[in-house]
Amino acid sequence: MTDPVLFQEIPTADGYVVARATLNVEKAINSLTLEMIDLLDERLRAWQQDPQVACVFLDGAGDKGFCAGGDVRKLYESAKECGMHKPNDYARTFFAHEYRLDHRIHTFGKPFIVWGHGVVMGGGVGLLAGASHRVVTETTRFAMPEITIGLFPDVGGSFFLNRMPGRTGLFLGLTGAQCNAADVLFLGLADRYIANAQRQAVVDALAAAQWTASVQQNQATVGNLLRRFERTDGIDRPGSNVHVHLDLIQQLTDADSCDAVVAQILAHETADPWLQRAQKTLRGGCPVTALLVWEQIRRAKHLSLADVFRLELVIAVQCLRHPDFAEGVRALLIEKDNAPKWQHADVASVPQNYLDGFFAAPYSPDPLADL
Numbered sequence: 001m002t003d004p005v006l007f008q009e010i011p012t013a014d015g016y017v018v019a020r021a022t023l024n025v026e027k028a029i030n031s032l033t034l035e036m037i038d039l040l041d042e043r044l045r046a047w048q049q050d051p052q053v054a055c056v057f058l059d060g061a062g063d064k065g066f067c068a069g070g071d072v073r074k075l076y077e078s079a080k081e082c083g084m085h086k087p088n089d090y091a092r093t094f095f096a097h098e099y100r101l102d103h104r105i106h107t108f109g110k111p112f113i114v115w116g117h118g119v120v121m122g123g124g125v126g127l128l129a130g131a132s133h134r135v136v137t138e139t140t141r142f143a144m145p146e147i148t149i150g151l152f153p154d155v156g157g158s159f160f161l162n163r164m165p166g167r168t169g170l171f172l173g174l175t176g177a178q179c180n181a182a183d184v185l186f187l188g189l190a191d192r193y194i195a196n197a198q199r200q201a202v203v204d205a206l207a208a209a210q211w212t213a214s215v216q217q218n219q220a221t222v223g224n225l226l227r228r229f230e231r232t233d234g235i236d237r238p239g240s241n242v243h244v245h246l247d248l249i250q251q252l253t254d255a256d257s258c259d260a261v262v263a264q265i266l267a268h269e270t271a272d273p274w275l276q277r278a279q280k281t282l283r284g285g286c287p288v289t290a291l292l293v294w295e296q297i298r299r300a301k302h303l304s305l306a307d308v309f310r311l312e313l314v315i316a317v318q319c320l321r322h323p324d325f326a327e328g329v330r331a332l333l334i335e336k337d338n339a340p341k342w343q344h345a346d347v348a349s350v351p352q353n354y355l356d357g358f359f360a361a362p363y364s365p366d367p368l369a370d371l
Helices: 034-049 072-082 089-106 124-129 157-163 167-174 180-187 196-208 213-231 246-252 258-267 273-284 286-300 305-321 323-332 354-358
Strands: 005-011 016-024 053-060 065-067 113-115 119-121 133-136 141-143
Touching: 005 034, 005 196, 005 305, 016 034, 016 089, 016 196, 034 053, 053 196, 053 213, 065 113, 065 124, 065 258, 072 089, 072 305, 072 323, 089 124, 089 305, 113 124, 119 124, 119 246, 119 286, 124 157, 133 180, 141 180, 157 167, 157 286, 157 305, 167 246, 167 273, 167 286, 196 323, 246 258, 258 273, 258 286, 273 323, 286 305, 286 354, 305 323, 305 354
Parallel strands: 016 053, 053 113, 065 119, 113 133, 119 141
Antiparallel strands: 005 016
């Protein structure tokens, strides 16, 4: 049986180490299990404290993608078992550990490179978002498609969706729209565009670089190295759908209620395939998720990163207590009939007190109180 996360410490000529972690569940596009989260966080904590570790490089095995998200099937099983009336210890543990890992990457304090090739969705976005140096490639397919399963854009989404240009974060959260590498760069969630075939060459160059005890100098070393690869890759770059449609996205999301924004997006007539797919996802998506996206962006606008993860932990655990999550996963991944029967017909049908319940912590104490 192969290890779900591979770890490597590559010695450099000047006595430092380039630390590499590789998500290694290729068949599942490296989707995160609780075991993988704990293995990675334990090793990152050690590397964070080790003065010999100059930088960290995180990638995913295979060509399909860096990470397709979290282990939704196991979460589904826990939701079916516990329902509304039994505490879901697994869900609380999974999300708390995942968000702690994401927070560690955001606050790592050393150069941290994430290679975001292929599928980068859900939990994979959480790993990418906080790195100091975020690489996308010609194969990158990015999305936060939680509206299709009755969850919400977590893993720090309340933080980074708020920081995207204009209201693009709201639009992407509502529609789960797929983005290419140019989109991710425009949205501010990536720093460099490098050909996927250069991955090992970048690792080798990191091992050959000159390192010092100065984190600031090491950050500059990584930045210059990646900049050099980006300028010489010679590959064609796609255009950004988000950038092209920015003015329209601003127009469609300009309203004072979630209900009005959803109506405007769905009513827009277009022949553009990217927009049509976004509309289709929103139309068939979970109405409660749409409201959670609206609320998480509103409530988290001025929150610290740590408070964002504490807020999201409450919402995530509540999502698994309510029926829409299990129904969404059933329809998309278990029975695959793509015909979920949501609890509410549309956004306007969701009672305010029902929505407010998603923001009440069903546990005490807070597992993330020490962030």
